[in-house]
Amino acid sequence: MTRIHDMGGRFGDGPVPREEDETKTFTADWHGRALALTVAAGALGKWNIDASRHMRECLPPADYASFGYYEKWLAGLANLLVEHGLASADEIAAGRSSGPASDALRARRLDAARVEPALRSGGPSARTSTEDPAFAIGARVRTSRIAANRAQNGGHTRLPAYAAGRVGTIVLCHGAHVFPDSNAHFSGEAPQHLYTVSFAAGDLWHHAESADDEVRLDLWESYLEPA
Amino acid sequence: MPHDHHDQSPHSLLPSEPALRVKALETILVEKGLIDPAALDAIIDLYERDIGPQIGAGLVARAWVDPHFRTALLTDADKVITELGHGGRQGEHVVVVENTPETHNLVVCTLCSCYPWPLLGIPPGWYKSDSYRARAVREPRAVLAEFGVALAAGTSVRVWDSTAEIRYLVLPMRPEGSAHMDEAALAGLVTRDSMIGTGLPLPVGADK
Known part of the structure; x- marks a missing residue:
């Protein structure tokens, strides 16, 4: 069983909701503030993007389902701050700090002047690897039967349940990338080769809209075996 | 009385109004010296204006x-x-x-x-x-x-x-x-x- 965020293929969601004015970057002022706060707190370097995603996935299903997008971000941030000792639960409850952070941590604060260079450089996930890729373009592969983190019970993984145990074809090889299943749990980047795998819609869904349609996913080597 | 929240996930301790949740987290982090409010403005501006x-x-x-x-x-x-x-x-x-x-x-x-x-x-x-x-x-x-x-x-x-x-x-x-x-x-x-x-x-x- 996967977590609440793994919703690809789920039934019952209804029409895709549209905004009246889709030209606005942020439909409420606090949305932009929530995004900026999350980005700036991430720049302190206490966690990585995989851990940050996993914290949102770990929200109780009732909260995940009822929260808006940026509410999930705020909840994830509050939980990260406490888990990593940047704030206490009492401070979160009070909405006030009970004392300054360490000098070492304050020295890592993202100042306004560093914002644009930091965001324009980003953080690539590609890594050099001495391992040869196990699969070449055109190879037939089967995904893991169970979409789950193998090392951590309930841990982070990027194999969606709808694509577990299915046979597809390698269409792109991306080289080695940081492995989220490890990195999200601070067990090291453990880079693995990453591939785009193409699945026929009919191999994923009993009632595919068209037999000629396909779904492509980016999957790490350890999710795959020869088929 | 400190440490009376340990049974609750920290996110559930935030105010019910989302805008106030942002305010609470921003206040804590600014007071701690971990967030520069001007950096938040710069991030928002970058994505509203340039990117x-x-x-x-x-x-x-x-x-x-x-x-x-x-x-x-x-x-x-x-x-x-x-x-x-x-x-x-x-x-x-x-x-x-x-x-x-x-x-x-x-x-x-x-x-x-x-x-x-x-x-x-x-x-x-x-x-x-x-x-x-x-x-x-x-x-x-x-x-x-x-x-x-x-x-x-x-x-x-x-x-x-x-x-x-x-x-x-x-x-x-x-x-x-x-x-x-x-x-x-x-x-x-x-x-x-x-x-x-x-x-x-x-x-x-x-x-x-």
């Missing part, structure tokens, strides 16, 4: 008029994007996929909300909605119909579920009757949704 779909539209329009650029973009987008200074957070690794009469591409992130920020800006609300995430992989044609996109018979749909750090940008087909238009005018036809795959470029004469 948005106009960047992707410029790439698409140039690919329509310059075959060498089109080939380079489809072959090694990262090289092209880096040379043009359009790299950055959530666009570190980009693959550009081309619509043809045979194949229509559609991009989604079923597990979260992965999206090419440096080329399209911050994703719209619908892209991050449960409904889009749940349905785009299983019934892309129904989703396309909701967005007013009707595909020609014989066009198959190729959905890209962005499960890793590769970000996908759709290169839509150049609209019919646009042969007389220059690159700048063509860019005006390229909508954000046409670069996600939930839309098509505007028809000639209907520029934004």
Whole structure:
């Protein structure tokens, strides 16, 4: 069983909701503030993007389902701050700090002047690897039967349940990338080769809209075996 | 009495009003010296003013008029994007996929909300909605119909579920009757949704 965020293929969601004015970057002022706060707190370097995603996935299903997008971000941030000792639960409850952070941590604060260079450089996930890729373009592969983190019970993984145990074809090889299943749990980047795998819609869904349609996913080597 | 919250997940201790939750977290982090409020303004400004779909539209329009650029973009987008200074957070690794009469591409992130920020800006609300995430992989044609996109018979749909750090940008087909238009005018036809795959470029004469 996967977590609440793994919703690809789920039934019952209804029409895709549209905004009246889709030209606005942020439909409420606090949305932009929530995004900026999350980005700036991430720049302190206490966690990585995989851990940050996993914290949102770990929200109780009732909260995940009822929260808006940026509410999930705020909840994830509050939980990260406490888990990593940047704030206490009492401070979160009070909405006030009970004392300054360490000098070492304050020295890592993202100042306004560093914002644009930091965001324009980003953080690539590609890594050099001495391992040869196990699969070449055109190879037939089967995904893991169970979409789950193998090392951590309930841990982070990027194999969606709808694509577990299915046979597809390698269409792109991306080289080695940081492995989220490890990195999200601070067990090291453990880079693995990453591939785009193409699945026929009919191999994923009993009632595919068209037999000629396909779904492509980016999957790490350890999710795959020869088929 | 401190330490009386340990049974509750910290997020549940925040105020019920979302705007007040942001305020609480910002206040704590600013007081601790961990957040520069001016940096938050700078992040918001960057995505409201400078980084948005106009960047992707410029790439698409140039690919329509310059075959060498089109080939380079489809072959090694990262090289092209880096040379043009359009790299950055959530666009570190980009693959550009081309619509043809045979194949229509559609991009989604079923597990979260992965999206090419440096080329399209911050994703719209619908892209991050449960409904889009749940349905785009299983019934892309129904989703396309909701967005007013009707595909020609014989066009198959190729959905890209962005499960890793590769970000996908759709290169839509150049609209019919646009042969007389220059690159700048063509860019005006390229909508954000046409670069996600939930839309098509505007028809000639209907520029934004």
